Amino acid sequence: MRDTRAELLSQAETLVRGRGFAGFSYADLAEAVGIxxxxxxHHFPTKVDLGATLVVAYADRYDAALAAIRADVPDGPGRIAAYGQLYLGGVEQGLGCLCAALAIEGEALPERLRGDIATFFEGHLAWLEAVLRAGQADGSVRSGLEPAVLAxxxxxxxxxxxxMERxxxxxxxFADTLAVLVEGLKA
Amino acid sequence: MRDTRAELLSQAETLVRGRGFAGFSYADLAEAVGIxxxxxxHHFPTKVDLGATLVVAYADRYDAALAAIRADVPDGPGRIAAYGQLYLGGVEQGLGCLCAALAIEGEALPERLRGDIATFFEGHLAWLEAVLRAGQADGSVRSGLEPAVLAxxxxxxxxxxxxMERxxxxxxxFADTLAVLVEGLKA
DNA sequence: AAAGATCTACCTACTTAATGGTAGGCAATG
DNA sequence: CATTGCCTACCATTAAGTAGGTAGATCTTT
Structure with a gap:
């Protein structure tokens, strides 16, 4: 059924994260998918449509992961460590952050996509802020700094x-940097 | 004399830092310079030549700034704060890091450029490591962590x-983040 | 249930514009 | 007079996107 569309999204994400949004073409994607x-x-009328769908799907996957972390890990530093592990996967696969790849494009990026990635970061910021605030409240995260700033x-x-580590x-x-980060957040 | 060449480098740097390496064309650059x-x-036979020259020039400017910081600022945290100020300029101008823009391109980036930006980061790493090590020695930087990891x-x-802040x-x-970073490095 | 109509997902073939790069000329300079 | 620095004019390739068609699935109507 909707197999091709999913495959297109998957391969496109790999391409964007691997070479940037301007760095891949529909021809590349066609070859990767075998179409x-x-x-x-037919599936994504314009490249911007594809990019926007990509960001939404990426954000959704992250949202699920963030919810799981909050459910599975009790303390603040542990949650941040788990959050950092999500990024580690990118380093291991040689893939950057989708939204970083788009953010680099800056002024050249279609307004619509810029808004989408801002929303992505704001979502993470809100999650982190909540996690850090809870950590400060339960004494697992060092206090004295505003959660919003820390996030x-x-x-x-x-x-x-x-x-850089990619x-x-x-x-x-990357793991070393993550460890230093988490250590510095502990109470 | 070599005015046009310098202008090309200047405008090209702005373009790459503003929209990524794949995000600008010789046509854009020609229009920006008025040529x-x-x-x-005639000045840069290929785009890769231009990119490589750009990275070298960028690294040289940084080298000069880093030397000046080491000469002007005595303590470790102060030096890191001054180092961070260099990045702040980018946020204010809406320009990313040249080498970050190139790094995002990843696998699609010509091998030569990849080596050049690796060298750029290695230079900064070496400078930071030396600064942090000296800071630990004179007691201005908190000890217990390896300078290389901290760098x-x-x-x-x-x-x-x-x-992100761009x-x-x-x-x-950005200033908040820099402040948290520097504070965390103090002894 | 059969017949027609419509929709989905893909195709070949194409257009238009932009890409990086080349060839060759010409005027100024040293 | 040779080099430098720029030009016009061009090239091959690739970009995103369009036009129009076809086979097969699905829905509608009788």
Missing amino acids: RKASIH RYVIATLEGALL LFASPAA | RKASIH RYVIATLEGALL LFASPAA
Whole structure:
């Protein structure tokens, strides 16, 4: 049934995360999926449509993962550590963050996509803020700093580590950075 | 004399940092500089040549700034704060890090450029490691963590903050993250 | 249940514009 | 007079997107 569409999304995500949004073409995607270029337009009329769908699907997957972490891990630092593990997967596969790949495009990025990725980051920020606030309340996270500030700090560190350690193909170095981050958050 | 060449480098840097390497064309650059597209090839035969020159020039500018920081600022945390200020400029101008823009391209990036940006990051890593080690020795930086690990951590945080806060056009948020980072490094 | 109509998912073939890059000329400079 | 720096004009390729068609599934009507 909707197999091709899912395959298109999967391969497109790999392409964007691997080479950037401007760095892949419908021809590349067609070849990856084993379909004709024109057929892609049947599922995603324009490249921006595809990009927007990609971001939504990516955000949804993250949302599920974030909910699972909150359900499975009780303490603040543990949750942040689990959150960081999500990024580690990218380093291991040699794939960057989808939204980082889009964010780099900056001014050239269609307005619609810019809004979508801002929403993505805001969602993470809100989740992290809630997690950190709860951690401060239960004494597992060090207090004295505003959760909102800390949340931005956490994302920045992980996004940056993913960007750099993917280049160096060094999951171990990513793990070190994550460890320093989590250690610094403990009460 | 070499005015056009310098102008090409300057405008190209702005374009790459603003929209990514694959996100700008020789036509864009020609228009920005006020020259014909073909004339660019006289200075930079291929786009990869241009990119490589860009990275070297960018790294050289940073090298000078890093040397100045080491000369002007005595303590470890102060030096890291000054280092972070360099990134802040990007947020204020709405420009990302040149090497981050290239790093995002990942596998699609010509091998030569990938090596060049790896060298860029390695240079920063070495500088930071030396600064942090000296800071630990003179007691201004908290000890207990390896300078090499801390150095990667610092770059990751700043690169990530630049990436995200540029999207949000929020220099203030970047400053907050930098403050948290520096505070955490103090002895 | 058979017949027709419609829809889905894909195809070939194409258009238009942009890409990076080349060839060759010409005027100024040293 | 040779080099530098730019030009016009071009090339092959690739980009995203369109036009129009076809086989098969599905829905509708009798």
